[in-house]
Every structure is written in structure tokens, then in C-alpha cells.
Amino acid sequence: MRKDKTIIEDIETFDDYKMESVWERTKLDMESTEGWLYLGADANNLTFAKVGLTMGDLSSRSYSSGNPNYYLFCAFKCRHDLSISELKSVESDILALLEDRYRYSDGTTKRKRFHESKSISECFYDVDFIDFFQTxxxxxxENHRRCFVLSCMDDGFGGTDGEFIDCLFSSTINDHHFYRKMIIQY
Known part of the structure; x- marks a missing residue:
């Protein structure tokens, strides 16, 4: 999965320094191809989910040498000016929230550990993938929107239906709009 470089044309800010500042930040956020929190999936296992972070291009995270069925379902766009330590903190917090939510009936987590090292992974098994995506x-x-790029969904009448964290979906997914409607916040 790869985000093509987008060039946003300048707008007239009428020498308003506040508007100029907001526009420059928005432009840099929208043109950036780096900084993503992504959701990985397994084409043959609809109960698997992996949450990860990359500061670089998404294409390096689009595959797994150990699992040919792995792909990036979607990636949420981070602001262009966040440091790696800020993004790692966001990722850690989100993984902890997800680990608390996705548990077996006996209370054990659905987040898996690496076999040999026993360190915690970014992978969850036995989850409802669509529920996981929405959560x-x-x-x-709700908790980290200041670190991400927001987008609005056009209602077709000159207004918006709501907003969501800007996300890029895998090219293997035909109806991106369908999934965006699942996550829209009113």
C-alpha cells in the first residue's frame, strides 16, 4: 500500500497570518506520505488484527515474509510534525486500550506474545475484525485526534455528515466509502 504524493495548491489567505499558519500546516499534513498508524489483516483469518506504526512509507509494512496472506487493511494519517517519541507514546496507549478491551471470558488478553522472547506483540487473535477496526x-x-489528520465526509449537498481520522485503504478493498461510513463521528 502506498500513498501517492499529493500537491495541494495554495489558496488566497488575504495576508491573514493566522489563516496562513493554519493553511501551511494543513498543506504539510495533506502532502506528507510519512507517519502512519496502520491496521493489518489476514485475508484468510478474519479474527486477526495487527496495529503498528511507521514513520516511513507504508509499502514496507504491506507484507509479511512469514505470512503471505497478511496485508494492510488501512492506515491512519498522523500529523506531519509529530516526533517519533510522540507517535510511539500514542501507539503504546492505543495498544493498551485495545488490550484491555479485547479479552477472553477468563480475563486473559487476546493480544499475543512472541513465542521465544515472550515480549508482547502488536497482534490480536480471535477478534471481530470490523469491531476492532471501528474501536x-x-x-x-476520542483520545489522540490532535496527533492525526482529520477529514470530513461530504453529504452531497454542500455540507458534511461528520468527520473521521483521515485514512488510506488497501487497493484490494473495493468500497472505501463503505468503511469510512462505519467510522464517521457526528
Whole structure:
């Protein structure tokens, strides 16, 4: 999965320094191809989810040498000016929130550990993937939206239906609009 470089044309700010500042930040956020919190999936296991972070291009996270069925379902766009330590803190917080929510009936977590090292992974098993996707977006939106780029959904009549964290979906997913409607916040 790759985000093509977007060039946003300048707008007239009428020498308003506040408007100029907001516009420059928005432009840099929208043109950036780096800084993503992503949700990985398994084409053959609809109960698997992986949450990860990359400061670089998404294409390096689009595959797994150990699992040919792995792909990036979507990636949420981070603000262009966040430091790696800020993003790691956001990722850690979101993974902890998800770990608390996704548990077996006996209370053990659905977040897995690495076999040999026993360190905690970014992978969850036995989850409802669509619920996981919606919960991930909700946690980002409610607790960390200041670190991400927001987008609005056009209602077709010159207004908006709501907003969501700007996200890029895998090219293997045909109806991106369908999934965006699942995460829209009113």
C-alpha cells in the first residue's frame, strides 16, 4: 500500500497570518506520505488484527515474509510534525486500550506474545475484525485526534455528515466509502 504524493495548491489567505499558519500546516499534513498508524489483516483469518506504526512509507509494512496472506487493511494519517517519541507514546496507549478491551471470558488478553522472547506483540487473535477496526478508529478519534489528520465526509449537498481520522485503504478493498461510513463521528 502506498500513498501517492499529493500537491495541494495554495489558496488566497488575504495576508491573514493566522489563516496562513493554519493553511501551511494543513498543506504539510495533506502532502506528507510519512507517519502512519496502520491496521493489518489476514485475508484468510478474519479474527486477526495487527496495529503498528511507521514513520516511513507504508509499502514496507504491506507484507509479511512469514505470512503471505497478511496485508494492510488501512492506515491512519498522523500529523506531519509529530516526533517519533510522540507517535510511539500514542501507539503504546492505543495498544493498551485495545488490550484491555479485547479479552477472553477468563480475563486473559487476546493480544499475543512472541513465542521465544515472550515480549508482547502488536497482534490480536480471535477478534471481530470490523469491531476492532471501528474501536481502533474510535480510540484514536476520542483520545489522540490532535496527533492525526482529520477529514470530513461530504453529504452531497454542500455540507458534511461528520468527520473521521483521515485514512488510506488497501487497493484490494473495493468500497472505501463503505468503511469510512462505519467510522464517521457526528
Amino acid at each position: 481502533l478508529h474510535y480510540e484514536i478519534y
